[in-house]
Amino acid sequence: MGVTAVSVSVLSYIISLSVLSKSQMSFTDKMKRMNSDLIKEISDLENSIRKSMKGLGFNIHIYPEQQDLAEIYEQGYGEQTMPEEYVEKLANSKIVTVNHLLPRLTQMVKWAEKEQSVLLIGVRGEVPIAFRGENRKKALIDPVKIGDIVLGYELHNKYEIKLGDIIKFMGREFKVTATHPSRGTIDDITAWMALSTVQELLKKSGLINGILALECNCESIDRLGDIKKEIGQILPGTKIIEKESKALARAEARNKVKKTGEKQMQNFALSQKELIVSQSITATLFVLIITALSIGWIAYLTFSNVANRSVEIGILGAMGFGGSKLILLIISRATLMGVAGTLCALLLSFLAVPIFWGEQVFNDIFMNPSNLFILTCVPTLLACCAAWIPAVKGALKDPAVILRNE
Amino acid sequence: MNNTRSEMALRADGISKTYSSESGVIRVLNHINLELSKSDFVTISGPSGCGKSTLLMILGALQEPDEGTLEYDGVSPYKLNAKDRAQFRSTNIGFVFQDFNLVPYLNVRENILCPGIVNHSKDWGARSAELIESLGLSDRADHYPDQLSSGEKQRTALARALLVEPSIIFADEPTGNLDQANGQKVLEHLTVYANNGAIVMMATHDKEAFNVGNKHLQMAEGSVLTLT
Numbered sequence: 001m002g003v004t005a006v007s008v009s010v011l012s013y014i015i016s017l018s019v020l021s022k023s024q025m026s027f028t029d030k031m032k033r034m035n036s037d038l039i040k041e042i043s044d045l046e047n048s049i050r051k052s053m054k055g056l057g058f059n060i061h062i063y064p065e066q067q068d069l070a071e072i073y074e075q076g077y078g079e080q081t082m083p084e085e086y087v088e089k090l091a092n093s094k095i096v097t098v099n100h101l102l103p104r105l106t107q108m109v110k111w112a113e114k115e116q117s118v119l120l121i122g123v124r125g126e127v128p129i130a131f132r133g134e135n136r137k138k139a140l141i142d143p144v145k146i147g148d149i150v151l152g153y154e155l156h157n158k159y160e161i162k163l164g165d166i167i168k169f170m171g172r173e174f175k176v177t178a179t180h181p182s183r184g185t186i187d188d189i190t191a192w193m194a195l196s197t198v199q200e201l202l203k204k205s206g207l208i209n210g211i212l213a214l215e216c217n218c219e220s221i222d223r224l225g226d227i228k229k230e231i232g233q234i235l236p237g238t239k240i241i242e243k244e245s246k247a248l249a250r251a252e253a254r255n256k257v258k259k260t261g262e263k264q265m266q267n268f269a270l271s272q273k274e275l276i277v278s279q280s281i282t283a284t285l286f287v288l289i290i291t292a293l294s295i296g297w298i299a300y301l302t303f304s305n306v307a308n309r310s311v312e313i314g315i316l317g318a319m320g321f322g323g324s325k326l327i328l329l330i331i332s333r334a335t336l337m338g339v340a341g342t343l344c345a346l347l348l349s350f351l352a353v354p355i356f357w358g359e360q361v362f363n364d365i366f367m368n369p370s371n372l373f374i375l376t377c378v379p380t381l382l383a384c385c386a387a388w389i390p391a392v393k394g395a396l397k398d399p400a401v402i403l404r405n406e
Numbered sequence: 407m408n409n410t411r412s413e414m415a416l417r418a419d420g421i422s423k424t425y426s427s428e429s430g431v432i433r434v435l436n437h438i439n440l441e442l443s444k445s446d447f448v449t450i451s452g453p454s455g456c457g458k459s460t461l462l463m464i465l466g467a468l469q470e471p472d473e474g475t476l477e478y479d480g481v482s483p484y485k486l487n488a489k490d491r492a493q494f495r496s497t498n499i500g501f502v503f504q505d506f507n508l509v510p511y512l513n514v515r516e517n518i519l520c521p522g523i524v525n526h527s528k529d530w531g532a533r534s535a536e537l538i539e540s541l542g543l544s545d546r547a548d549h550y551p552d553q554l555s556s557g558e559k560q561r562t563a564l565a566r567a568l569l570v571e572p573s574i575i576f577a578d579e580p581t582g583n584l585d586q587a588n589g590q591k592v593l594e595h596l597t598v599y600a601n602n603g604a605i606v607m608m609a610t611h612d613k614e615a616f617n618v619g620n621k622h623l624q625m626a627e628g629s630v631l632t633l634t
Binding site for chain 1: 503
């Protein structure tokens with residue numbers, strides 16, 4: 001019975017360890033999975049935002065300092081110009097808040113040949129940000145070659161102009177290399193040409209009236225402030241406005257998704273940790289109760305054993321066995337109980353733990369030196385402790401009283 | 407028998423003992439005086455409850471008297487502390503009981519060697535073999551108490567008492583549970599042991615056994631009636 005008590009106690013400890021270890025492993029796996037899912041979701045979202053931004057066009061506009069912004073909001077572009085080299089200056093700086101730089105010269109003109117108002121935009125494609133080298137972002141738009149023209153929907157549709165047609169514009173001939181579908185915006189009456197051509201047509205050589213900066217890298221709430229601060233340091237004579245907020249809204253959404261995901265993971269981690277703490281407390285109480293019952297049971301068995309062996313104890317005392325020898329004799333039986341019970345429990349555990357909780361849990365429990373010490377030594381020590389009081393009481397019995405009663 | 411023991415004299419003066427019970431205080435021994443020397447084989451008889459066993463316990467340094475003194479060659483065991491008194495018993499005193507009181511999980515040889523665990527004065531292996539042989543237990547040496555007859559058990563108990571060659575043997579009804587033949591064997595061994603210079607005190611109800619000793623003590627109601 002004593003062996004059973006020790007075995008039950010050791011087994012309860014091993015079961016508790018196994019359940020806790022399994023919970024911990026499951027929690028760690030879930031956290032890894034959630035983290036991996038979140039990273040993938042954010043990555044997917046970033047790709048999707050990048051694609052969306054291509055269609056959204058420009059979101060930061062840089063204008064000359066003297067430009068009246070009312071004019072910009074009224075007609076969509078400004079009359080004031082700045083040197084084209086500003087964009088080179090930006091491109092050669094260490095700018096980090098924007099990824100793409102597109103200089104342009106814009107003006108509403110009369111297409112004399114067709115008596116049509118046209119928003120003429122001269123572009124030179126993307127100016128690569130020099131310091132990023134091979135790591136620079138892929139260009140979002142292609143430049144328009146000299147001699148080519150790209151027409152908005154109203155311009156090609158109204159005059160039945162097809163791709164490849166040669167058209168006359170402001171006295172010069174251009175080849176139509178692209179036509180846009182209807183966008184329902186001012187783009188529909190816009191014509192795009194090479195920047196240098198437009199500069200010649202408008203007699204504004206070496207000048208531009210805006211730089212578009214795309215893909216803002218700002219994460220703070222004051223994103224425009226961040227950009228203004230950085231660009232203002234590089235190009236002091238400029239002013240910056242945000243004309244298109246969809247991309248930033250998406251960037252915000254991306255950040256929000258990320259933060260929400262992280263918050264969810266934190267909440268999950270917190271709830272799991274609380275669960276594990278709660279499980280640990282329950283398991284500890286369970287083990288303590290079982291151990292206390294086992295100690296009580298072993299103490300009871302030892303008391304009974306001492307009572308049953310009183311004659312033996314008496315005769316040994318009469319023969320000259322001292323108290324310490326008698327205590328050792330009695331406790332040796334409890335020690336045997338502890339050793340036998342522990343061995344039985346370990347044997348059962350070696351068979352059962354890998355089957356019910358897996359190899360990993362088995363290794364966690366049995367390859368851990370402190371656990372091994374607890375499992376092999378503590379039950380026997382507790383059994384000896386449980387037998388201590390009965391042993392002392394037995395050893396203190398008067399041999400004469402025992403033998404006389406016998 | 408190889409006699410290496412020290413030879414002692416026992417002197418008890420005015421030994422008295424009372425027990426308290428629910429019915430009151432019982433005076434078990436009343437001023438017992440005894441003086442024994444080597445080779446005395448004292449047999450004690452008297453009705454049950456007359457104090458025979460208590461006298462043996464007190465003289466065997468197991469139970470302190472309420473009054474009186476006990477000396478073994480000038481050594482008073484009750485003036486020793488518990489550890490030294492236990493050591494004194496293990497060296498000088500042997501006990502034989504009516505119910506044998508063998509340790510059940512030890513075999514005959516191990517039971518006989520038990521006193522040797524606390525008395526380290528020599529290796530008791532040869533002595534135990536000699537006793538096993540002389541007491542006719544050779545074919546039973548590896549048997550456990552529950553495999554022995556009563557006679558074999560008592561001879562084992564006697565061998566255990568004789569192992570360390572104590573100066574004094576106290577035997578309480580050693581033949582009480584034995585048939586005549588086995589009882590006779592035990593008495594013969596005790597007689598031989600006394601003749602070799604030891605003191606043997608034996609309480610008995612058996613008249614034949616009572617006559618074995620060279621001194622006979624009659625007790626009644628805790629007092630010595632006669633000592634012849």
